[in-house]
Amino acid sequence: MTRLVLSTLAAVSLLAAAGCTTTEKRAGTGAAVGAGTGALIAAATGSSGRGVATGALIGGAAGALIGAATTPGMCRYRDAYGRVYEAAC
16 A cells, blocks of 8 residues: 555656756755755764754755756757757746
8 A cells, every 4th residue: 555655646746747847847856855865964963753854854945945046047948840949948
């Protein structure tokens, strides 16, 4: 049952991310990496469950901000003929 729930959540997350802009994808990736890093650092310093959750929350927020701020100014678009081109976002 747990595998089914996790698989469903993963599929929904992937579908949701498919419609994101470049900025949203970078913010989401930054949040995931930041949350993981914050949780690992908190756990490595001997924090309890609440400290690990706080580390993940702070790391996730910082990662999302940094990911959104470092987004390049070029986006990929598709014209009416199906050709892909890059232009300023």
